[in-house]
Amino acid sequence: MTRYRATIAYDGTGYHGFQRQAPEHEPTIQGEIERALTQIGQSGVTVLGSGRTDAGVHASGQVIAFSAEWRHSRQDLQRALNATLPADIAVLDLDEAACDFHPRYDAVSREYVYTIYNAPVRHPLYRLNALHIADPLDVKAMDAAAAGLVGEHDFAAFGLPTAGDVTVRRMLKAECRADLPSPKGDLRLVRLELEANGFLYRMVRSIVGTLLLVGRGEMTLDQFRAVMESRDRSRAGAPVPPQGLCLTCVNY
């Protein structure tokens, strides 16, 4: 048996998240990869991910691991998987790994990007990978609020732990910036980049929902900080929808 580690990308639009569900009627990323492995002669293989992504969330840098008996090269394994997987999932790279490599427990940090399409009218070409917000957003205020997330904090106000009860995480990066301003200045993409040693359930989406209150002028920087320090989920903004979220990188 050889342990393999792979970076995968997927369009989460058509999937009920990364993790295979108990009732297997809902398509999942894990389920599709295990099915592709079966189709290339590797049945009964369990695929581990660096973390679950929710239904509709995308990835350009999810890391997975699995053990398999494969007699050909790793390049052939990657090609066989990409030829078998549906068009909305791909293996970007694949390497042999230490036999005890675990993509979740060995991860040092994870990076997510949440994209907002900020313009008066919804845009068809951004509907599957960005949240449309028509109200003008104060991106500088959002960036200043996000900066307060950096460091070790109890993030209980923004989510529930996926395992255990510890809600303290170390945020390594939290930046909000506007991209691609149109010549007219009436449309733009606002991107929030977060890197942390771990994320609570729905944490990125709750943070974005709360930052949107700041961006709309409905919450001050002090109030944003107070929400974080309160550890009270009822004080945070509502979690934003999944289609703007992308897991971009896992660091080891």
Place this chain on the structure above:
Amino acid sequence: MTRYRATIAYDGTGYHGFQRQAPEHEPTIQGEIERALTQIGQSGVTVLGSGRTDAGVHASGQVIAFSAEWRHSRQDLQRALNATLPADIAVLDLDEAACDFHPRYDAVSREYVYTIYNAPVRHPLYRLNALHIADPLDVKAMDAAAAGLVGEHDFAAFGLPTAGDVTVRRMLKAECRADLPSPKGDLRLVRLELEANGFLYRMVRSIVGTLLLVGRGEMTLDQFRAVMESRDRSRAGAPVPPQGLCLTCVNY
């Protein structure tokens, strides 16, 4: 009756092009907009476009015109249309226009962008809006070849006229550049931007197909120029697929 002019955007993935087909069973952009107008009480209205886009081609700046009896504000008309149109079509702006405004005949130039995802492995998040090319591309050579298209030329080698038999067009801009190089340098988006006073049928896609021969080192700059000057379609590269193409702007 008031004449309206609107800029529309659409994800062409699910449509058989802009123009309403004679047998109306295939969904088209024009058909969807006319249906939305009917639903808001404007039945029998014909929508004109600045030009046809083929099946699967996108637009972020298609211009349309129609005449209607609308008793409310133009803002209300835009809102009503966007509330009625499917998520993959939107009216970005809408204004009153001169009663004889024609989006096709009055256009001075049109701008298209063709996007190539250039990386060893296909990427799920670019599959609907870019062509995947695994071979490394010499983008500088492609840009140099594209520069030779600028000016007034007979483009018969790259397409058929949509009406009449004149195949001379004036190319105002033709630039090819690589965007978003990854830190590893192994993936990038290559964008070809073209602006002309008019385009022949499949002209952009035939030009891109021929530029790819240059980018792969299979055709020299002199040979590319000779293809254009030959007026012989059999010497051009095969037209590339539609999903990388987007009509970005129409100028008046």
